[in-house]
Amino acid sequence: MKSITSQRNTTSTDKAQAFQELAHVSLTQIYDTFEDWADEIDFEDYDGSIEAGVITLSFKNKQTFVLNKQTAACQLWLSSPISGPTHYNFCEDRRGWYDTRTDASLTRVLKDEIEYVTDRKGLHFSKI
Numbered sequence: 117m118k119s120i121t122s123q124r125n126t127t128s129t130d131k132a133q134a135f136q137e138l139a140h141v142s143l144t145q146i147y148d149t150f151e152d153w154a155d156e157i158d159f160e161d162y163d164g165s166i167e168a169g170v171i172t173l174s175f176k177n178k179q180t181f182v183l184n185k186q187t188a189a190c191q192l193w194l195s196s197p198i199s200g201p202t203h204y205n206f207c208e209d210r211r212g213w214y215d216t217r218t219d220a221s222l223t224r225v226l227k228d229e230i231e232y233v234t235d236r237k238g239l240h241f242s243k244i
Contacts, residue, residue, distance in 0.1 A: 132187065138206060139169060139185040139192060142213065142244045146183065146226065147171050153239045161234070179233045181226070192222060198229040211243045
């Protein structure tokens, strides 16, 4: 599996910059997709924000998801009320973020767990 940190012939500055750009695009896309879905189904039982590389989704049922970038590790980290803490590396071959332990897709985990917490269906994240 080819990731940002495994790229050859690139400097650490290049890798850090590539990660920053990819993380920004990924986090923005994830947050915007969630917001669009919530608007489409008229779901208002949450508070959400995206700031300085951190997405926070707090639901009225006291469930909170936090997704943030970890620049030093070139990873996205998710804190979930369902699955707990997980770390994700970007896989260029599969164009997505995958759990470092289970190989689960970040967007699949978010979809399944947010739908479970909200008791709503139809959340779909596109490839990053």
